[in-house]
Amino acid sequence: MPLTTNLVFLYRDNDVRPSTPQRRRAFSHSLGSSPMTPNPGDSASRTKLVTQRDIELFTKITGDRNPLHYDETAAGQSRFGGIVVQGGVTSGLLNAVVAEDLPGPGSVFLNVNWNFRAPVKPGDTITGRVEVVRTRKDKPMTTLDCLITNQDDVVVLDGTALVWTESLG
Numbered sequence: 001m002p003l004t005t006n007l008v009f010l011y012r013d014n015d016v017r018p019s020t021p022q023r024r025r026a027f028s029h030s031l032g033s034s035p036m037t038p039n040p041g042d043s044a045s046r047t048k049l050v051t052q053r054d055i056e057l058f059t060k061i062t063g064d065r066n067p068l069h070y071d072e073t074a075a076g077q078s079r080f081g082g083i084v085v086q087g088g089v090t091s092g093l094l095n096a097v098v099a100e101d102l103p104g105p106g107s108v109f110l111n112v113n114w115n116f117r118a119p120v121k122p123g124d125t126i127t128g129r130v131e132v133v134r135t136r137k138d139k140p141m142t143t144l145d146c147l148i149t150n151q152d153d154v155v156v157l158d159g160t161a162l163v164w165t166e167s168l169g
Contacts, residue, residue: 038132038142044102045129048093050085052122058086084119090157093128094146098163102130103142106166114146114159125151133160140165 055069067074068084075083091114098107120126126148134143141164148157 038103038135040132040134042102043129043131044097045127046093046097046101047125047127049125050089050120050122052083054089055083055085055122058089058092062086062088064088080119080121082121084121085124087116087157090116090120090126090148093126093148094130094157094161097128097130098144098161102132102144103140103163103165106168107142107163108166109161110141110164111162112146112159113161114157116157118150118154118156120150120156126156128157130161140167 059065059069064086066086068078068080069075069086070083072083075081091112094114095109098109099105127150128146128148130144130146132142133145135141141162144161144163146157146159146161147155150156
């Protein structure tokens with residue numbers, strides 16, 4: 001089933017009008033969101049300082065109140081030795097790389113196979129990197145190697161992802 005994108009535009013008079021093909025093309029062009037054709041070896045990365053606020057925001061969205069994320073005593077007695085960030089906060093950095101950088105706007109994950117190798121704690125700086133391994137010529141699908149490291153170059157997540165990039169034009 002093909003993916004579709006429906007855009008609406010909010011005007012200064014607060015009137016929402018459905019998009020037209022001309023508005024969609026202009027919007028896509030203004031974002032630079034024509035899907036690029038990635039090539040094997042292309043890569044992109046983003047870096048983020050993880051904070052306690054990230055834990056709180058993720059909890060607000062998901063309801064994940066695991067004591068390992070909030071209870072200093074319980075987390076301190078765990079194998080992690082302290083508060084750890086939810087895995088979704090860590091892996092979410094890859095969402096930003098894929099959606100914003102490579103392959104870019106219009107990209108969605110079809111499949112991920114990620115291994116969480118080490119904990120991420122508030123105060124850690126993590127860098128998410130994707131590298132194109134393979135592209136399909138018949139469909140806008142890209143296979144990526146994914147890696148997240150912390151400030152000490154410790155691998156905290158690695159694996160692969162299959163991405164579809166929808167044309168927004």
